[in-house]
Amino acid sequence: MTTQDAPIADASGRPADEPGSGPTRAGGRFDRLRSIRIAGLGAVFVLFVIAGAVLAPERFLTLNNLYNILLQASVIGIVTIGLTFVILGGGIDLSVGSLVALAGVVAAAPFAQDGGVLAMVAIALAVGALAGLVNGALIAYGRVVAFITTLAMLTTARGLAIRVTDSRPFIISEDAFNTLGTDRLLGVPIPVYFFLAVAVLGWVLLNRTTFGRRTVAIGGNAEASRLAGIDVKRHTMLLYVLSGVLSGLAAVLISAQLTTGSASVGIGYELDAIAAVIIGGASLSGGRGTVVGSVLGILTLTVLANIFALLLIPSDVRQIVQGVIIVVAVLLQGRSRSS
Amino acid sequence: MSKNPDLLLPGVPAGRFDRRRLLRGAAVVGAAGVLGACSGGDDEEAAGAASPAAVAAAGGASTEPGETVRIGFSAPGADHGWQAAISQNAQEAAGQYEDVELILTEGNSTNEAQIAQLRTIIGEDLDALVILPYEGQALTDIALEFMEQGITVVNLDRVFADERAYRTLILGDNYGMGLSAGNYIGRELGDAGGPVAEITGIASLELTAQRSQGFRDALEGYPNVEIVAQEEALFTVDSGLTAAQNLLQAQGELAAIWNHDDDQGIGVEQAIRQSGRTDEFFLVGGAGSRQVMEKIRDGDLYRATVLYPPTMAASAVSLARLIAQSRKMGDLAEAEVPKSITLYSSTVTQDNVDQFIELAFDS
Numbered sequence: 001m002t003t004q005d006a007p008i009a010d011a012s013g014r015p016a017d018e019p020g021s022g023p024t025r026a027g028g029r030f031d032r033l034r035s036i037r038i039a040g041l042g043a044v045f046v047l048f049v050i051a052g053a054v055l056a057p058e059r060f061l062t063l064n065n066l067y068n069i070l071l072q073a074s075v076i077g078i079v080t081i082g083l084t085f086v087i088l089g090g091g092i093d094l095s096v097g098s099l100v101a102l103a104g105v106v107a108a109a110p111f112a113q114d115g116g117v118l119a120m121v122a123i124a125l126a127v128g129a130l131a132g133l134v135n136g137a138l139i140a141y142g143r144v145v146a147f148i149t150t151l152a153m154l155t156t157a158r159g160l161a162i163r164v165t166d167s168r169p170f171i172i173s174e175d176a177f178n179t180l181g182t183d184r185l186l187g188v189p190i191p192v193y194f195f196l197a198v199a200v201l202g203w204v205l206l207n208r209t210t211f212g213r214r215t216v217a218i219g220g221n222a223e224a225s226r227l228a229g230i231d232v233k234r235h236t237m238l239l240y241v242l243s244g245v246l247s248g249l250a251a252v253l254i255s256a257q258l259t260t261g262s263a264s265v266g267i268g269y270e271l272d273a274i275a276a277v278i279i280g281g282a283s284l285s286g287g288r289g290t291v292v293g294s295v296l297g298i299l300t301l302t303v304l305a306n307i308f309a310l311l312l313i314p315s316d317v318r319q320i321v322q323g324v325i326i327v328v329a330v331l332l333q334g335r336s337r338s339s
Numbered sequence: 340m341s342k343n344p345d346l347l348l349p350g351v352p353a354g355r356f357d358r359r360r361l362l363r364g365a366a367v368v369g370a371a372g373v374l375g376a377c378s379g380g381d382d383e384e385a386a387g388a389a390s391p392a393a394v395a396a397a398g399g400a401s402t403e404p405g406e407t408v409r410i411g412f413s414a415p416g417a418d419h420g421w422q423a424a425i426s427q428n429a430q431e432a433a434g435q436y437e438d439v440e441l442i443l444t445e446g447n448s449t450n451e452a453q454i455a456q457l458r459t460i461i462g463e464d465l466d467a468l469v470i471l472p473y474e475g476q477a478l479t480d481i482a483l484e485f486m487e488q489g490i491t492v493v494n495l496d497r498v499f500a501d502e503r504a505y506r507t508l509i510l511g512d513n514y515g516m517g518l519s520a521g522n523y524i525g526r527e528l529g530d531a532g533g534p535v536a537e538i539t540g541i542a543s544l545e546l547t548a549q550r551s552q553g554f555r556d557a558l559e560g561y562p563n564v565e566i567v568a569q570e571e572a573l574f575t576v577d578s579g580l581t582a583a584q585n586l587l588q589a590q591g592e593l594a595a596i597w598n599h600d601d602d603q604g605i606g607v608e609q610a611i612r613q614s615g616r617t618d619e620f621f622l623v624g625g626a627g628s629r630q631v632m633e634k635i636r637d638g639d640l641y642r643a644t645v646l647y648p649p650t651m652a653a654s655a656v657s658l659a660r661l662i663a664q665s666r667k668m669g670d671l672a673e674a675e676v677p678k679s680i681t682l683y684s685s686t687v688t689q690d691n692v693d694q695f696i697e698l699a700f701d702s
Contacts, residue, residue, distance in 0.1 A: 059589060068588050072581060167423060169576065169605065182613055254577055257613075260605050264575040309585030315542045315571040 034290060037281040040332065041296045048303045056310040065306065067189055073302040074195035075100075075254045077295060080273040081202040082246030084294040087277050088206070089239045090219035090286025091146040095135060095153035096247045097269030101161040101262070103127040103251035108170040108261020117176035124255075125248040131157055132244020136237030150240075154270070161263035170261040181256025191253040198246065203291040215239060219286030276301055279329045401661060401669045404438045408663040410656060411442045411460050413453060414471040414495070422446065424649035425471060425495070432653035439660050450477035457481050467491040467659035469652070476500045493659045495651060506662055508679040509655050511647045513546040515684040517553020519645040520597045520623050523686050525561030527621070527642065532563020533594025538582050538607055540599045542571045550599055550625070564594075572603040579606030587611065593620040601628040601644060608640060627687055632696040635689055643688045646695070651682055 052060040059065060079096045086093045106112065107124035115123075131153060138149045172178055183190050206212035217225045218232050226232045250269075255261050274284075280297030282289025304325065308318045412429050415422055426446070433441035442460055447453040450473045457470075461484065468485050472478035475497040482492050482504035494505035524535055537554060540547045551569065558564050568590055572582035579598070586596070587610060598607045601624045611617055617640050624631045624644030634641040658676050661668055668676045687695045 056589075059591075065588050068584055072584060075577075182609075258576050258580060258606055258609050260576060260609075262576040262605065264602070265577040267573065267575055267578075306585065306588070309570065310589045312568055312589065314569075 034281065034288075034293075038290060038293050038296065041279065041281060041293060041300070041329070044329070045296055045300045045303070048300060048307065052303060052307040052310070055307065059310045060307065063187070065310075067184075067187070067192070069299070069302050069306050070192045070195070071189040071257075072306070073298050074189070074191035075250045075257075076269055076272050076276070076302075077195045077298045078198045078246050078250045078253070079269055080276045080294050080298045081198050081291060082243035083270075083273045084202070084277050084280070084282065084289055084291055085206070085215055086146075086239050086243045087274075087282050087284060088219045088286060088289045089215045089236060090222060091139065091236065091239060092150060092274075092284070093135065093240060093243045094147065094150040094270045095131065095157055096243060096250075096273060097266035098154045098157035098161065099128050099131050099244055099247035100251045100254060100266035100269060101264065102131065102157040102164070103248040104255040104265055105161045105164045105170060105261040105263050107248075107251060108172050108255050109164060110170070113170075113172065113174050113177075117174055117180075120172075120174060120177050121180075121252050124252045125245050128244040128246070128248025128251065129241050130244070132241040132247070133237065135244065136240030139240065140233040140236040158263070165261065165263045167263065169263070172255060172259045172261060177252075178256050178259045181253055182259070191257065194249065194253060198249070199291060199295050206291050211235075211238075216287055219288070221287070272301065273298075275326050279326060401657075401666065402436075404436070405660075405664040405666060407438045407440060408466040408660055409440045409442060409464060410659050410663065411444070411457075411463070411465045411468040411490075412470075412656070413444045413447075413457055413460075413468065414652075415446055415448060415453065415473045422471075425652040428650055428652040429469060429656050432656040436660060438664075439656065441656070447473060450474055453478060454481050457485070461485060461488065461490075465490050466663035467493060469493045469495060469655045469659050471495040471652070472497050472499065479504045491659060491662045493655045493662070495655050506678070507655075507658055507676055509651045509658070510679070510681045511651060512681050512684045513549035513647070514553040515681075516599075516625055516645045516647055517550040517555070518557045519553075519684045519686045520550075520625065520643075521554040521557025522560075523643050523645070523688070524595045524597060524623060525558055525564050528561070528564050528594050530563060532561060532565070534565050534567040534590065534592055535595045535597070536568040536570070536586055536590060536593055537566060538570050538572050538579065538586065538596060538598040538603070540572065540574050540603070547599065554597060567593075572598075572600070572607070574600050574603050576603060576606040579603030580610050581606070583607040583610030584614075587614045587616060595620050595623065597623045597625070599625040601626040601631045604628075604631060611640060627695065629696065632687060632692050635687060636692045636696065638689060643686055646685045646687065648682060654680070654682075 079100065083093055083096060103124040106127045107120045112120045112123045135146075135150055135153050138144045139146045142149075180190055180194075185193065206215065214225070214230050214235050217228070217230065218235055222232050251266075254265055258265070276297035277289060277294050278284065278297070279300060280290065280293030280295070282293065301322070304322060305318070308321070313321075410433065412426070412433075414425055414429075426443070430441060430443070433439045442463060442465065444456045444460060447456055453473050454477075457468075457478075458481070460468075465485075468482075468490050470478070470482065470492060472482070472494070475494075476499075479500040482494070482499050483501060485492050486504060486506070491507075492505045494508045496509070496511060498508060498510065499505055528535075535558070537551060539551060542548075555566065558566060568586055570582040570586040570589075572578040579600075579602075582603070583596075583598075583606065593616075596607075596611075598604045604622075604624050608622070611622065621642040622640050624641055625647070627644050627646045627648075631641050631644050635643060658668070658680075662676050667674055671677070685695070
C-alpha cells in the first residue's frame with residue numbers, strides 16, 4: 001500500500017484551508033490508509049458471513065437471523081457510534097453502559113410513564129445528555145483525566161440507577177414506548193431503523209460538518225487545534241454530551257425491547273463498544289477512526305457471537321476466540337499503518 | 340413438592356422483602372472480584388421467607404426468650420438482589436427476638452474490605468458471627484480467629500476452606516435446583532420427551548456448573564429428553580434477552596427451556612414473546628420471583644420455577660442465637676444445633692404456587 005504524500009487535506013478529505021483542518025495535514029495519506037483498513041475490515045466481515053453460511057447453512061442465512069443480528073447490534077451499535085466521536089476526539093467514555101441503565105430506569109419510572117412515550121424518550125435523552133455534560137465539563141474544564149472521570153461516572157450512574165429503581169425493575173406499561181423495541185416495520189425490527197439513522201447521521205456529522213472535522217483535529221493535536229482557533233474545551237465537552245445522548249437513545253431501545261427499566265442493563269457495553277471502535281480502525285490516542293469502521297466493527301462482533309451461538313460453541317471458547325480476533329484485528333491494522 | 344426442610348427453624352419472618360437486583364458489578368474491566376459477588380447472588384428472587392407454617396411450627400422452646408446474645412453479621416455489599424435480601428432477612432429475623440442484638444457491618448465488595456471490617460468487630464464482645472464471605476477461601480483465616488476467641492461462626496452460602504472455621508454451615512442447593520428443574524421437565528415431557536435447552540448464569544461460576552450438573556443428572560433418568568443447547572446469560576435482563584435470541588435462532592425445535600435465574604428471565608421471556616414461539620415449549624425458571632410465580636399461576640409461558648431462598652440468612656441468625664444460648668433446635672432430638680444444613684430447592688408449579696407466592700419477592 002502506498003505511503004506517498006498526498007495532497008494536503010484533513011481526515012474528512014476536505015481541503016486543508018477549512019477551519020479546523022490545520023493539525024491533520026497528512027490527512028490524504030490517512031484517508032487512503034483508512035479506506036484500505038475499512039476495505040480490510042469489510043473483507044473480514046464478509047469472511048465471517050461466508051463462514052456462518054457454510055457452517056450453519058440452515059440457520060445463518062435466513063432473513064430472520066439477519067434481523068436478529070441487526071437487532072442485537074442496534075443498541076450497542078448506537079452506543080458505539082457515540083463512543084467513536086469521543087475516541088476520535090482523543091477521549092474515552094467508560095460510562096456508556098451505566099448511562100444506558102440510568103437513562104433507561106429514569107425513563108421507565110412511574111412519573112415518566114405518566115407522561116407518555118414522548119416524555120419517556122425525552123427524559124432518557126435528557127438524562128444521557130446531562131450525564132454526558134457532567135463528564136464533559138469535568139474533563140474539559142475540570143481537567144480530570146477522561147478515563148478517571150468516566151470511570152467514576154460508570155460507578156456513580158450505576159449506583160444512581162439502582163437507587164432510582166430501589167433494585168426493582170420498572171415494568172413499562174406504556175405500549176407506545178414498548179413498540180419502539182418490540183415492533184417491526186416492513187418486517188424489520190424498529191431499533192434497526194434507529195441504528196441505521198444514527199449511523200448515517202453520524203457519518204454526515206463526522207465527514208460533512210465542521211463539527212466532525214474539529215473532532216478529528218482535536219483528537220490529532222489538541223494544542224494545534226487550540227492555536228488554530230478551535231474552542232477545544234467546549235468541543236470536547238460536546239463530544240461527551242453526544243455520547244451521553246446516544247446512550248440515552250440506546251436506553252430507550254433496550255428498555256422498550258425488555259418492556260422493563262432495569263438497573264442491570266448495559267453492563268460491559270463500554271468494553272464491547274471500545275472493542276468495536278478499535279476493530280473499526282480507530283486509534284485510542286485519538287484523531288483516527290471512522291463511523292463506517294465502527295459500524296463494521298460492531299457488526300463483526302455481533303455476527304461472530306451469532307455464529308458461535310448457532311454452532312453451540314461453549315461460552316468459554318467464545319470468549320477466547322473473541323479476544324484473539326480483537327487482537328488480530330488490531331495487529332493487522334498496525335501492519336497497514338506501518339507498511 | 341415438599342416444603343422446605345427448615346420447617347423446624349424458629350422465628351423465620353414471613354414478611355416481604357425488597358428485591359434487589361443482581362448487578363454484575365460496576366468495576367470497569369470484567370472485574371474478577373465482581374464475579375465473586377455473584378456467587379450465590381443469582382437467586383435473588385428466591386422466596387422471601389419461610390412459609391407461615393414454618394413460623395407456626397417454630398413455637399415452643401426455641402422461641403422463648405433466653406439470655407441476650409450479641410450476633411455480628413457480615414456479608415458482601417448489597418449491590419444486587421440476593422445480597423440485599425440476605426441482609427434484610429438477617430435483620431428481620433433478629434428483630435423478632437428480644438434477646439438478640441444484631442451488630443451489622445457495612446457490605447463489602449472485596450475480601451480485604453470484609454476482613455478489615457471483621458477486625459473492627461472482633462473485639463466487640465460478640466457471642467456469634469453470621470458471615471457470608473466474599474470468598475470462602477480468603478475469609479477462612481479471619482473466621483478461624485473468631486472461632487479461636489470463642490465466637491460461634493455460622494457460615495452462610497459460600498463455604499470456608501477449613502471446617503474448624505465454622506460451627507454451623509448453611510448452604511443453598513445449586514445442584515438441587517438443577518435436579519428439581521430437570522426432574523420437573525422430564526416428568527412434564529413424559530415418554531414423548533423432546534429437545535430441551537438451558538440458559539445458564541455466568542458460566543465461570545461454580546454454582547452455575549453445579550446447577551447444570553444437577554440438570555443433566557436429573558435428565559439422565561429421562562432417555563427421551565435431550566439437552567440440545569446451553570446458552571450463557573449474565574444474570575442481567577439484557578443478557579437474558581440476547582442469550583434467548585441466540586438460542587431460539589439456533590434451535591428449530593424445543594420442548595422446554597430451563598432458565599437458571601428469574602432475573603435474567605425478564606429478558607428471556609421477552610425474546611421468546613418477540614419470536615412468536617410461545618406455544619412451542621414451556622419455560623422453567625430459577626429463583627422464584629413474584630412476577631414469575633404470577634405467570635405460573637396464570638398458566639402462562641412459565642410452568643414452574645425452582646427456588647434458592649435467601650431466607651437462609653434468617654435461619655442463620657436463628658441458629659446463631661440458639662448455639663450462643665446453648666440451646667437445642669426446635670423439634671430435633673439432638674441436644675445441639677447440627678453442623679450443617681442444606682436448603683431444599685422447591686419446585687413451584689401451578690398446583691402449589693399459592694403456597695409460595697405470598698412469600699416471593701416483588702420484582
